[in-house]
Amino acid sequence: MRATLIHGPGDIRVETVPDPVLSTGRDAIVRVVAACVCGSDLWPYRGVTPTREPRRIGHEFVGVAEAVGEQVERVRPGDFVIAPFYVCDGSCANCRNGVSTSCLHGGWWGSADREGGFADGAQGERVRVPLADGTLAVVPGPVADEEVPGLLTLSDVMGTGHHAAVSAGVGPGDAVAVVGDGAVGLCAVIAAKRLGATTIIAMSRHPERQALAREFGATHVVAERGDAGIEAVRELTGGIGADRVLECVGTKESMDQAIRSARPGGMVGYVGVPNGGPELPVRRLFETNVGVNGGVAPVRGYIEELLPDVRSGAIRPGLVFDLELPLEEAAEAYAAMDERRAVKVLLRP
Numbered sequence: 221m222r223a224t225l226i227h228g229p230g231d232i233r234v235e236t237v238p239d240p241v242l243s244t245g246r247d248a249i250v251r252v253v254a255a256c257v258c259g260s261d262l263w264p265y266r267g268v269t270p271t272r273e274p275r276r277i278g279h280e281f282v283g284v285a286e287a288v289g290e291q292v293e294r295v296r297p298g299d300f301v302i303a304p305f306y307v308c309d310g311s312c313a314n315c316r317n318g319v320s321t322s323c324l325h326g327g328w329w330g331s332a333d334r335e336g337g338f339a340d341g342a343q344g345e346r347v348r349v350p351l352a353d354g355t356l357a358v359v360p361g362p363v364a365d366e367e368v369p370g371l372l373t374l375s376d377v378m379g380t381g382h383h384a385a386v387s388a389g390v391g392p393g394d395a396v397a398v399v400g401d402g403a404v405g406l407c408a409v410i411a412a413k414r415l416g417a418t419t420i421i422a423m424s425r426h427p428e429r430q431a432l433a434r435e436f437g438a439t440h441v442v443a444e445r446g447d448a449g450i451e452a453v454r455e456l457t458g459g460i461g462a463d464r465v466l467e468c469v470g471t472k473e474s475m476d477q478a479i480r481s482a483r484p485g486g487m488v489g490y491v492g493v494p495n496g497g498p499e500l501p502v503r504r505l506f507e508t509n510v511g512v513n514g515g516v517a518p519v520r521g522y523i524e525e526l527l528p529d530v531r532s533g534a535i536r537p538g539l540v541f542d543l544e545l546p547l548e549e550a551a552e553a554y555a556a557m558d559e560r561r562a563v564k565v566l567l568r569p
């Protein structure tokens with residue numbers, strides 16, 4: 221089959237790789253209907269994180285189960301499934317505590333599983349899914365093609381934006397500021413509105429992303445950053461800062477922006493993958509009673525909650541995909557996102 225590999229910075233290739241095979245009895249083979257490129261895929265693409273040898277890449281996909289191991293009970297061949305960006309059993313103590321990203325038996329796409337098999341990267345024609353009953357969410361009934369982008373966001377970005385909002389404790393009537401206008405930040409706007417926020421401030425400098433943020437429910441856009449951005453947030457929130465701030469970037473600057481945009485007693489929900497050394501200013505947090513909560517989003521646990529709203533069209537996170545390419549053009553997908561010509565690229569095998 222064909223699948224995407226990263227060979228080094230800026231070097232993405234679609235190559236022929238071995239077809240996946242069932243090997244544990246608890247796994248499934250999924251034919252990928254759609255995959256996509258994540259902002260975090262750009263870290264190795266840009267050389268920020270090293271690529272020591274060519275490896276499979278991609279961790280977001282939806283597809284149709286083609287075959288399942290004999291011990292798999294929930295997933296049947298022919299089911300349309302959503303995979304979160306990691307493998308989990310759904311039954312260990314950490315999964316039951318809602319932290320399936322810390323599954324005691326879990327793993328990551330594009331690497332060996334814990335039973336001697338291989339979990340394929342998502343940017344390919346097929347994926348062997350370990351622990352299929354825990355990992356995969358089954359979408360009931362027939363799935364229309366136009367539903368695919370929205371469903372694909374439940375693999376990562378919509379659930380991650382939701383996790384930022386949940387971690388920050390967003391509730392009815394809140395004033396929320398969102399730092400970051402990538403796909404996760406835009407989904408965080410959706411999540412904030414869905415949870416009842418009435419003032420939603422999207423911090424964005426890009427006209428197209430500002431427009432999408434407004435379509436998703438942002439009531440205000442702040443283009444300034446640093447002190448000017450913080451001042452603008454204060455002006456929109458009665459002079460005190462936002463009740464909840466959703467940090468969706470992961471840099472020192474964005475975390476600083478988020479913490480300083482929160483009102484005294486407010487809460488920051490952070491989901492940006494930390495890069496560039498953000499550290500918490502404990503003295504400032506102490507003086508202001510601002511809290512910080514969040515981390516890598518356990519999106520598997522959010523799929524069933526968010527799925528009805530995606531299917532009904534009550535929320536439309538699929539709009540974050542502004543470019544669709546065939547899998548064979550994965551290299552161009554990375555380039556388009558790296559150069560910020562696209563918010564998020566959907567790949568079709």
Ligand SMILES: [Zn+2]
Nearest residue numbers: 312315323324
């Ligand atoms: Zn688990």
